[in-house]
Amino acid sequence: MTSQAHDQPAVVATALPAPHSSMPSIGSLVRRPEVGSLIGMIAVLVFFSIFGGANFMSAGGAASWLNVASELGIIALPVGLLMIAGHLDLSVGSMIPASSMTIAIISGHYDQPIIVGILAALGLGLAVGFINGVLVIRTKVPSFVVTLATLFALAGLTLGLSIILSGSTSVALKSGPIAKLVLGDYLGGKFQVTLFWWIAIVLIVGFILNFSRFGNWILAMGGDAVSARNAGIPTDRVTIALFMSSGLCAAFVGMSQAILYNSAQVAAGQSFIFNSIIAVVIGGVLLTGGYGSVVGIVLGTLTFSIVNQGIFYTGFDANWASLIIGVLLLAAVLMNNTFRTMALTYAPRTKSRVR
Amino acid sequence: MTTPLLRLTGINKSFGPIDVLHDISLEVNRGEVLCLLGDNGAGKSTLIKILSGVHRPTSGTMEMDGKAVAFDSPRDASDHGIATVHQFGGTFPLMSIGRSFFVGAEPTRRWGPLTIYDRKRANEIAVTEMRQLGITRIDDGDRLVGGLSGGERQALAIARAVHFGASVLILDEPTAALGVKEAAHVLRIVLQARRKGIAVIFITHNVVHALTVGDHFAVLIRGAKAADFRKGEKSREAITDLMAGGEQMAELEAEIESFSAADDRQAPRDASHA
Numbered sequence: 001m002t003s004q005a006h007d008q009p010a011v012v013a014t015a016l017p018a019p020h021s022s023m024p025s026i027g028s029l030v031r032r033p034e035v036g037s038l039i040g041m042i043a044v045l046v047f048f049s050i051f052g053g054a055n056f057m058s059a060g061g062a063a064s065w066l067n068v069a070s071e072l073g074i075i076a077l078p079v080g081l082l083m084i085a086g087h088l089d090l091s092v093g094s095m096i097p098a099s100s101m102t103i104a105i106i107s108g109h110y111d112q113p114i115i116v117g118i119l120a121a122l123g124l125g126l127a128v129g130f131i132n133g134v135l136v137i138r139t140k141v142p143s144f145v146v147t148l149a150t151l152f153a154l155a156g157l158t159l160g161l162s163i164i165l166s167g168s169t170s171v172a173l174k175s176g177p178i179a180k181l182v183l184g185d186y187l188g189g190k191f192q193v194t195l196f197w198w199i200a201i202v203l204i205v206g207f208i209l210n211f212s213r214f215g216n217w218i219l220a221m222g223g224d225a226v227s228a229r230n231a232g233i234p235t236d237r238v239t240i241a242l243f244m245s246s247g248l249c250a251a252f253v254g255m256s257q258a259i260l261y262n263s264a265q266v267a268a269g270q271s272f273i274f275n276s277i278i279a280v281v282i283g284g285v286l287l288t289g290g291y292g293s294v295v296g297i298v299l300g301t302l303t304f305s306i307v308n309q310g311i312f313y314t315g316f317d318a319n320w321a322s323l324i325i326g327v328l329l330l331a332a333v334l335m336n337n338t339f340r341t342m343a344l345t346y347a348p349r350t351k352s353r354v355r
Numbered sequence: 356m357t358t359p360l361l362r363l364t365g366i367n368k369s370f371g372p373i374d375v376l377h378d379i380s381l382e383v384n385r386g387e388v389l390c391l392l393g394d395n396g397a398g399k400s401t402l403i404k405i406l407s408g409v410h411r412p413t414s415g416t417m418e419m420d421g422k423a424v425a426f427d428s429p430r431d432a433s434d435h436g437i438a439t440v441h442q443f444g445g446t447f448p449l450m451s452i453g454r455s456f457f458v459g460a461e462p463t464r465r466w467g468p469l470t471i472y473d474r475k476r477a478n479e480i481a482v483t484e485m486r487q488l489g490i491t492r493i494d495d496g497d498r499l500v501g502g503l504s505g506g507e508r509q510a511l512a513i514a515r516a517v518h519f520g521a522s523v524l525i526l527d528e529p530t531a532a533l534g535v536k537e538a539a540h541v542l543r544i545v546l547q548a549r550r551k552g553i554a555v556i557f558i559t560h561n562v563v564h565a566l567t568v569g570d571h572f573a574v575l576i577r578g579a580k581a582a583d584f585r586k587g588e589k590s591r592e593a594i595t596d597l598m599a600g601g602e603q604m605a606e607l608e609a610e611i612e613s614f615s616a617a618d619d620r621q622a623p624r625d626a627s628h629a
Contacts, residue, residue, distance in 0.1 A: 211471040213461040216450075220458045223447030230429040231459030291449040340449070344502040 032343070036335040037284050037299035040328065044306045052313030061313055063190035069305035070198040071253050072275055073298065077205045078246035080280040080297040084209070085242055086222040086289030087143040091132060092250035092276060094154035096269030099124055099254030101162050101171065104264035108173035109166045118179070118255060125251025126244050128154060133240030143243075151273070159266050169266040175259045184259030194256055201249065206294040214238070222289025278325065279304045282332040284340070291340070303328070358421040359384050360554045361406075361437075361523055366415035368401055375401045377579045379415070383523065383571075388545060388555040390565040392598055393575035399558050402575070403527055406556070407439040408432030438516030439525040442532060446508050448501030452485075452493065453478035455500050456515050484514040488544045506537030510544055517548060524548055525556045530564050542568050562594050574598055 048056050055061050075092050082089050099121035107117030132150055136143045162169055175184070185193050209215040217238050220228040229235045250272070258264040283300025285292030307328060311321040359382040368376040376398050383389045393399045404410045406417075408426030417424050419435060426432040429439070447455045454461075457477045464473040478496025485493050490510045493503070500508060509529050516524050526545065530538035545568045549555055559565050565572065572589075574582040574597050582589070582597055589597075 207469075207471075211466070211469075213463065213472055216454050216458060216461050216472060219450050219454065220447055223450055223455075227447070228458065230433070232430050232433075233459045286449065290447060344448075344499050 034284060034293055034296045034299060036332065036339040037282060037296045037303070040282060040332050040335065041299045041303040041306070044303055044310070044328070048306055048310030048313065051315070052310050056310055056313035059188075060190055063192075064312075065302075065305040065309040066195055067192040068309055069301050070192055070194040071257070072272065072279055072305060073198045073301040074194065074201055074249050074253050075246070075272055076276045076279040076283075076297055076301050077201055077294070078242065078249045079276045080283065080285050080292055080294075081205060081209065081218055082143075082242045082246055083277075083280055083285050083287065084222045084289060084292040085218045085238065086225060087136065087239065087242065088277070089132065089143065089147050089243060089246045090273050091128060091147040091150040091154060092246060093270045093273035094151045094158065095125055095128055095247055095250035096254035096257070096272055097264070097266055098128070098154050098158040099251035100258040100264035100268060101158050101266060103255050103258050104171035104173040105162065105165050107175065108171050108264075114175045114179045114259075117173075118183075121255040121258075122248060122251050125247040125249070125254075127247070128251075129244035129247025130240060132247065133243035136243070137236045137239055162266050170263060172263045173258050174262065179259055183256045184261075192260065194253070197252070197256075202294060202298055209294055218242070219290060222286070222291070224290075275304060275308075278329055282329060284332075284336040286340075300332070303332070357384075360420060362418045362421075363406075364416045364418070366402075366405065366412045366417070368405060368410065368413050375578050376405075376412075379575075379580050381573055381580070381583075383554045383556060385522070385554050386549055386552045387570045388549050388557055388568050390569035390572045391556060391558045391575065392560060392562065392565055392572060392594065394560060394598055396577075397575040398578040399575055400527070401578075403439065403525055403556075403558060406432070406523075406525055407437060433519075433521075436520060436522035437525065438519070438521035438523070439527065440509065440512040440516060440529060442528045446500045446512055448499065450500055451478070451497045452500055452503075452511065453481045453496035456481035456484070456496075456511065456518075460519065480518065481511075481514070484518050485510055488514050488517075488547055489540065490514075504537060505533045506540045509533075509541050513544055513548060517551065517553065521553060523554045523556065525558070527558050528560075529557070530559060530561060538564065560598065562591055562598070566591060566594075 052061065075096075079089055079092065102124050103114075103117035103121040106112050106120050107114045128150060132143070132147055135141070135146045135150075139146065159169065162171070181193070183193065187193060209218065217228065217233045217235075220231065220233060221235055221238060225235060250269075253272075254264075254269065257268065279301040280292070280297055281287060281300070282303050283292070283296035283298070285296060285300075304325065307324050308321055311318050311324070361381075361383040363379055363381045366376055366379040367374070379398075379402060381389070391399055391402065401410065405412050408429045408431050411425065411427075417426075424435060426435065426437075432439075447458065450458075453474060454477065457480075462473040462476045462480070463470045464476070465471075474497075481496045482493060485507075488510050490507055493507065500511065503511065509526075513524065513526070529541050529545075533541060542564060545555055545557060549568075549570075555568075557565065557568060566586075570586050572582070572584055572586075572594070573580055574594065576598070
């Protein structure tokens with residue numbers, strides 16, 4: 001009965017006699033499910049280069065979508081990790097204005113040193129993430145519902161406290177040159193410094209997911225939480241840590257926005273809820289968890305930002321951008337499914353058969 | 356006689372007012388396959404859950420190597436060398452073979468100042484362990500588990516248990532979802548595990564599979580042990596009868612016979628009308 005199992009490699013060997021070098025073969029490329037996201041990104045880039053004219057490809061044009069991508073990307077990465085682990089975080093939408101208002105009220109309204117405001121804003125992000133994580137673990141309520149609740153609770157808290165403390169829904173913030181340079185300024189008049197933070201976070205998250213044990217735990221939890229726990233993974237601690245990281249990153253974006261724009265508004269940031277999910281899903285992360293990659297999330301973020309900003313460089317009415325994003329989202333998910341299936345059914349290489 | 360590796364004495368389990376297991380006593384020896392037979396709802400799953408640390412028995416004792424043990428969690432049970440492989444292998448379909456093999460026990464290596472997951476070593480060990488169980492088709496640990504067949508996934512899970520030094524291997528209906536060839540391969544793997552001196556507890560309601568690999572059989576009926584016998588002591592028909600509750604099966608057969616007799620009488624009449 002094992003004859004079939006024995007024969008199969010032999011058949012493959014005769015079908016693919018080409019010697020294997022260290023170059024990635026087409027087969028191994030197709031096995032990388034980010035291919036779908038890459039094709040999507042190239043497609044929108046080509047589309048908008050053609051219809052957006054020279055302006056879209058200029059430094060200024062690139063800066064416009066890279067800036068959007070950097071803020072979205074900083075949030076999409078930890079949200080993507082959470083999604084890989086089988087959770088969602090909607091509360092980022094309130095976390096951004098909450099942290100903006102925190103730093104503006106502390107360092108603007110009350111004139112405290114900027115570092116106090118920064119630490120308070122980031123601390124708030126960690127605290128909200130911790131609360132999200134503990135609620136999800138303790139109540140066993142799906143994280144969609146838990147973070148939807150904290151989304152609204154935090155929005156209400158931000159609005160209420162802002163009115164009580166500052167009497168306004170918009171607070172001005174003046175920050176020193178160092179804080180500006182590090183957290184909220186344009187380099188060369190065009191590129192936001194958040195771009196560098198995004199790159200740094202990409203490297204960190206990429207390391208965590210691909211090269212650390214923690215990354216393997218995240219994948220396992222999203223694949224099968226019960227088996228993961230039985231295998232000895234501290235699933236509760238991992239969940240809390242992931243929610244804290246998404247809270248922290250959302251707080252970071254809110255804080256840097258306040259420094260960049262020299263003010264904070266109560267009603268900013270709601271667009272990040274869906275935009276972060278869209279970027280992550282376009283990037284090939286499975287909404288139900290267990291699968292995804294950092295390269296994919298980065299590509300998804302870029303794709304989203306190119307469409308979102310590129311539309312302004314074309315002759316089209318900007319109202320069409322959402323239609324394109326909707327269609328793109330669906331197309332991307334279908335393409336990602338196809339590539340995931342190909343990755344699953346890809347026949348083994350014959351190189352190491354001698355061993 | 357040597358002390359059995361695992362001995363259950365008078366295990367009872369009730370959930371609230373419902374008694375699920377009554378007075379179960381079993382012995383499992385090294386290098387032996389104990390087949391746990393029973394119809395759906397006979398209490399097999401509950402018994403496995405007690406053995407693997409998910410539930411604690413209401414009363415009764417468990418001993419390993421003559422020493423009393425009580426498991427607080429599945430993790431605790433696996434620390435005692437009890438590994439449970441569920442019907443679908445308990446593996447992660449979208450993870451690579453190497454990664455899922457080492458979930459929770461990833462090998463690491465130094466990389467500059469950092470400690471990183473050693474993908475190459477994980478893949479090599481996983482592929483080697485699977486080859487030892489006769490899965491020769493797999494030579495790339497980067498392949499996704501979801502691309503394996505059902506039998507190969509079972510093999511992966513069993514290879515994992517063997518690698519991490521399990522002394523008792525609980526297989527929960529490993530052949531139920533498999534085709535004939537695949538099931539035969541899994542049975543062969545079970546025998547290989549037995550040869551390594553592992554005590555295997557094989558849960559199934561397929562009498563043929565049980566008779567192929569079993570050394571020792573226990574039949575559960577409605578939470579109680581109805582029979583306990585060794586290889587060759589009972590015929591296949593006798594075991595099937597026992598599992599289904601003998602008399603009930605005979606009644607059912609009689610009933611079916613009367614139905615089909617009625618059909619036979621009706622059929623020609625319908626034909627003449629048409």
